[in-house]
Amino acid sequence: MGGKQINMGKREKVILVTGATGFLGSAITQRLLVSGCKLRLLIRKRENNTSPISFGREGLIKELILGNELDEYSQGQSRVIGDQLNNDKLLHELFFSNVEVYEGDITSGSLGLGKQEYKRLCNEVDEVFHCAAVTHFEMQGADEHVVVNIKGTENVLQFANFGKQKRLHYISTAYVAGKQNGIIYENEMRSEPLFNNEYERSKFVAERLVIKYAKSNDIPYTIYRPGIIVGDSRTGATCKFDNLYLFVKVLFNIENSFIKNKSEDLDDITIRVPGDPDALINLVPIDYVADAIVAILKKSESIGGIYHITNPNPPRLCELRDLVMTLLEIKGIDVKIDRELEKRSLSTVEKLFLRQTRSYYSYLFSRLRFDDSSTQAILRGTGVICPTMTKELVAVLIDFAVTHNWGEGKRTVLQKV
Numbered sequence: 001m002g003g004k005q006i007n008m009g010k011r012e013k014v015i016l017v018t019g020a021t022g023f024l025g026s027a028i029t030q031r032l033l034v035s036g037c038k039l040r041l042l043i044r045k046r047e048n049n050t051s052p053i054s055f056g057r058e059g060l061i062k063e064l065i066l067g068n069e070l071d072e073y074s075q076g077q078s079r080v081i082g083d084q085l086n087n088d089k090l091l092h093e094l095f096f097s098n099v100e101v102y103e104g105d106i107t108s109g110s111l112g113l114g115k116q117e118y119k120r121l122c123n124e125v126d127e128v129f130h131c132a133a134v135t136h137f138e139m140q141g142a143d144e145h146v147v148v149n150i151k152g153t154e155n156v157l158q159f160a161n162f163g164k165q166k167r168l169h170y171i172s173t174a175y176v177a178g179k180q181n182g183i184i185y186e187n188e189m190r191s192e193p194l195f196n197n198e199y200e201r202s203k204f205v206a207e208r209l210v211i212k213y214a215k216s217n218d219i220p221y222t223i224y225r226p227g228i229i230v231g232d233s234r235t236g237a238t239c240k241f242d243n244l245y246l247f248v249k250v251l252f253n254i255e256n257s258f259i260k261n262k263s264e265d266l267d268d269i270t271i272r273v274p275g276d277p278d279a280l281i282n283l284v285p286i287d288y289v290a291d292a293i294v295a296i297l298k299k300s301e302s303i304g305g306i307y308h309i310t311n312p313n314p315p316r317l318c319e320l321r322d323l324v325m326t327l328l329e330i331k332g333i334d335v336k337i338d339r340e341l342e343k344r345s346l347s348t349v350e351k352l353f354l355r356q357t358r359s360y361y362s363y364l365f366s367r368l369r370f371d372d373s374s375t376q377a378i379l380r381g382t383g384v385i386c387p388t389m390t391k392e393l394v395a396v397l398i399d400f401a402v403t404h405n406w407g408e409g410k411r412t413v414l415q416k417v
């Protein structure tokens with residue numbers, strides 16, 4: 001294991017993080033921890049768990065957040081004071097000395113904390129990093145997106161405004177742009193567009209709320225709008241297997257079960273999938289998203305700014321299709337992207353494909369381009385660059401997903417937490 005360099009110097013900021021158990025939140029938490037910040041993690045209280053947070057659960061949360069990736073993350077840290085730390089034990093000790101875990105819920109007015117605890121945190125915390133959200137696109141509960149993403153953000157804003165003045169970092173999404181087309185600029189305030197789903201709508205409303213509330217209460221704020229996040233560009237590591245992974249998994253399964261088992265010598269099968277071949281799929285690796293956000297967060301000039309954490313050169317849908325087909329070595333099947341698919345009568349396989357990927361349907365037609373000039377300007381000189389979606393990178397992502405069985409094993413670990 002290589003040497004780890006951790007900032008052990010002057011008093012560091014105390015940052016309250018929401019969503020630290022999530023895909024992006026855990027990557028950000030790792031980086032903030034390594035750079036020496038003191039962290040207060042608001043972790044969602046599990047139903048039926050009335051006891052105070054147990055050491056066992058805290059241990060699981062630590063594992064979930066630190067994972068196996070910390071070694072690589074800490075290599076690149078530049079703000080370094082003190083000796084190099086050479087083993088995991090010290091890092092894990094750092095977690096226990098610099099991190100406090102609070103069970104709560106952003107949907108509750110007091111964030112689900114006790115009165116005293118809430119007050120104490122309000123006066124202790126210097127910055128709030130609000131990352132928690134409902135991120136699926138399906139309508140499960142009638143107003144789940146409203147309650148968690150809008151009302152939850154309102155509660156976090158009130159926390160930021162109560163007691164000591166705090167800086168607020170809010171994770172939005174590039175897709176607050178909804179069903180618009182063309183170029184979307186970072187600081188452009190357009191009127192409310194049409195949306196593809198309730199997730200987009202709730203994130204749009206929450207973002208507007210952040211700007212309005214922060215401006216009228218003098219809260220220094222920064223908004224980050226990531227594109228579609230995929231695994232780590234170097235290792236492929238991800239704990240979330242949605243978006244790109246769903247499509248690849250369906251193709252992978254079709255190849256494995258349908259073609260291989262039933263009709264080995266069959267070729268020239270055409271499977272039509274919905275979409276516009278020229279749609280732009282704005283995939284961004286998690287390491288770029290987290291590195292960029294942490295680099296921006298540390299700069300005071302980012303106050304009041306909105307940053308697209310997006311891919312400046314997103315692949316077109318047809319390019320991605322070709323890469324995936326080559327990498328999965330699928331022969332004998334022609335995957336055709338069809339703009340009018342829903343009007344046609346479908347084969348069983350096509351129905352299966354559509355059923356399993358339906359919630360992403362509209363993104364297969366998107367021509368949105370995200371201008372990221374503010375992000376590029378502020379990242380200049382930091383060495384943080386968005387990797388291009390090359391064949392090699394897509395191979396790393398798919399390889400991780402296949403060797404980790406599309407997250408099936410991980411799910412049981414997450415359920416324990």
Ligand SMILES: NC(=O)c1ccc[n+]([C@@H]2O[C@H](COP(=O)([O-])OP(=O)(O)OC[C@H]3O[C@@H](n4cnc5c(N)ncnc54)[C@H](OP(=O)(O)O)[C@@H]3O)[C@@H](O)[C@H]2O)c1
Pocket residue numbers: 018019020021022023024025042043044104105106107130131132133134135148152171172173174203225226227228229230240
């Ligand atoms: N993933 C993407 O492609 C993407 C793209 C653009 C923007 N974003 C934004 O990035 C942020 C993080 O997304 P993600 O993909 O990392 O999501 P994720 O993996 O689904 O994680 C969501 C996090 O929010 C927490 N949470 C949900 N409801 C909560 C509640 N009521 N109280 C407290 N915590 C709650 C979850 O806690 P549990 O662990 O208890 O469920 C989890 O830690 C979100 O704001 C999302 O809108 C994501």
